[in-house]
Amino acid sequence: MRYVRLRRVGAIVLVGALATACSDPSASANGMVHSARGGAQTDNADGALLAYEHSVGVQLDGAMIVPRLQAIQAACSEARFGTCVLIEAQQSAGERPSARAVLRMAPAGIEPMIALAGEGGEAGERSTRAEDLAVVVRDNTTEQDRLTKEMARLQAFESRPDLSVADMIALSERIAATEAQIEAARRDGAQHRRRIETQLLTVELRARNGEQGRSEIGAAFREFGSTLATGTAWTIRVSAFLLPLAIVCVALFALLRAWWRRRRRG
Template sequence: MNAWKLAAGVLLAALYGCSAEHAESVSGNAGFQGETGKPGTALAYEHRVGIRLSAARIDAQLAASRDACNSERFGQCDVLAIEQRGGIGHYAELTVRIVPDGVEKLVAAAAQGGTLESRQTRAEDLAQAVADTRQQRERLQREYQTLQQYQGRKDMSVGDLLALAKEIAAVEAQLADNAQAGAQQQRRIATNLLTLSFSSEAQPDSRLGQLATAAGQLLDDLVDGTIAAMKFFAYSLPFLVVLLPLGLLLRGLWRWLRRPGKNEAR
């Protein structure tokens, strides 16, 4: 009997250890962390998270997430886009650019009272774009230094000086554009693009809802049919302009050939 109890205890301990390990792995994957590329890489990370909430909470969670970003509660953050759609399937979307350390915290705050339905992460390799920007900057800097060497020459005419000033201004403008492009690339590498998609819980369609959907579909079909008919008429109008006189001409010719005098002459 003691052997059976010992075996049962060992089995229960093993099962508990497996369940504890499984629970730890699930909770460890529950967070949605930001990503940072390895040193020497130029990866721009983008995340998309789907959050399921009740329809009544979507607007509040969207506003709270937007305010958290604007106040930089979880680090540097900029709101890029907001989308809201009402109706039967309530939906909202918030797109921000945030530091990697703030991704997990903002997702957790946005998902309060709801569930994470989907998560997606992708990275765009900007190594070639960064290299091209650097090469362009180096070329423009060499060109700028060469042009500056001519500014101190006293054997240049007024026309040459004006042309030189114009070239220098053009190179300076290109350098400014290059610096802006490089800063934007570094910003994409240093931060993460995060899109929070809020959707309402699926509700069973009622009879009234089905009727409203059918009525809306009928109206859409009516509008589509009217547009198609108008397009067909517009396409056919040039042919009618040509065929109508031609038809009248053929009809007149046929009547002329069918005259009694013509038949007697034959």
């Protein structure tokens, strides 16, 4: 009897899964596409859901790089140009100062943030790329809909009074697995919406080309003593390494010369 009930549980779960899989996903998928379109970049007629990424380089005076990075961080934390999350911030001081900031922002704040980063500097390279997430969003919506229907069927079956302990254990395991799948699908969907509704901006701050050249010349003068010491030490090591070989070569040359002279006399 227990075996028959387990088979009945499995059959009902399988029928529910097949019925969900065969259902038409177009309505729910289109609903997700249209709901996500509120904050997305979807002005093209084919319904694309675009996730934009921008990269910009700015050349500044070396002394301005760290304060400019701090200004970018402050503008982001204060949401001066809209929603903003600082993902990464790096700075390198020394002879060739540079800094890097990676931000996820509201689309309307991209250009003001770029203007802030380039204030008083020279704009360098800039690139923009977009990834269409329409298919990914549709598939995720379909998966969430399927899992939700399967969960409803499992919960309805759970309320039956004729289930044995073994049936309840098997059903509980199936419900827990389905809940985990639903949660994972929801996290993926939230990540997709975040990528569509906001945009990624990477700002590279570098010292001006002329300033980099001057810093390299100054560094060369400052490193003159250490470079001279390194070169002298290297020359001494090479001389010590080659001295035995030179002695052997001189001895061989003397022997060959003596042999040649005896041969000519003979």
